[in-house]
Amino acid sequence: MNFLAKIYVTLKASVLDPQGTTVTHALHAQNFLSVSDVRVGKYMEVTLSAQSKEEAATLVRDMCDQLLTNPVIETYTFELTEAQS
Amino acid sequence: MNFLAKIYVTLKASVLDPQGTTVTHALHAQNFLSVSDVRVGKYMEVTLSAQSKEEAATLVRDMCDQLLTNPVIETYTFELTEAQS
Numbered sequence: 076m077n078f079l080a081k082i083y084v085t086l087k088a089s090v091l092d093p094q095g096t097t098v099t100h101a102l103h104a105q106n107f108l109s110v111s112d113v114r115v116g117k118y119m120e121v122t123l124s125a126q127s128k129e130e131a132a133t134l135v136r137d138m139c140d141q142l143l144t145n146p147v148i149e150t151y152t153f154e155l156t157e158a159q160s
Numbered sequence: 161m162n163f164l165a166k167i168y169v170t171l172k173a174s175v176l177d178p179q180g181t182t183v184t185h186a187l188h189a190q191n192f193l194s195v196s197d198v199r200v201g202k203y204m205e206v207t208l209s210a211q212s213k214e215e216a217a218t219l220v221r222d223m224c225d226q227l228l229t230n231p232v233i234e235t236y237t238f239e240l241t242e243a244q245s
Contacts, residue, residue, distance in 0.1 A: 077196075083203050098204070098228070107223055110208045111162075118168050118203040119183070123195045138192055143183070 077124050078131040079158040084144050084151045085116035119143060122158060131155055162209050163216040164243040169229050169236045170201035204228065207243060216240055 086092050095113040102110045121138070125131035135153055144151045171177050180198040187195045206223070210216035220238055229236045 085203065085205070095204075101227060102223060105223075105227055107208075107219065109210060109219065110206060110223075112205075112207040114205040116203040116205070118170065118201040119180075120170070120197075120199040120201070121187075121195060122197040123192075125194060134192065134194065138187060138190075138195075142186060142190055142192075 076126070076131075077122060077158040078128065079156050080119075080121040080123065080131065080135045080153050081156075082119040082121060082135065082139060082143065082151055082153040083116060084119070084139075084149050085114060087148055087150055090148045116149075128155055128157070161211070161216075162207060162243040163213065164241050165204075165206045165208065165216065165220045165238050166241075167204040167206060167220065167224060167228065167236055167238040168201060169204070169224075169234050170199060172233055172235055175233045201234075213240055213242070 092114050094115045098113040098115060099110060121135065123131060123134060125134060132155055135155065139151050140146060177199050179200045183198040183200060184195060206220065208216060208219060210219060217240055224236050225231060
């Protein structure tokens, strides 16, 4: 079975986000003054095959821990849906 | 009222994603051979104040069109939730 994993990676709340600060300033410069905060993260769509949803979830967790995220400063969540083969 | 907008930016399906290809190769090199495709996008959390959810949605759309995304090669979706002040 094929699965689509939508992975959301964000900086931990305690970690400074200079990219987000820059975007906030840029929005203010464009007159979006109601914006008080921006945090920038990553979004990944991974297509993978696995025997079951549980196996797919385990694989996605392993990928995130080993390669896709930096566990020191980032956290992640993901959603798994079955995809057409 | 304060709102939190979760914005997901992805490359259009017709646009090549070299970063995603690189991640796919890296995953294969780490023995995640069941991965067939990776697309990399951006994820942003924007905190803003507005009178109503409709006004907030209009603001977020304007921000995305004018600054946060490149409408030539990217598409976006967003979710709005009310946040604590």
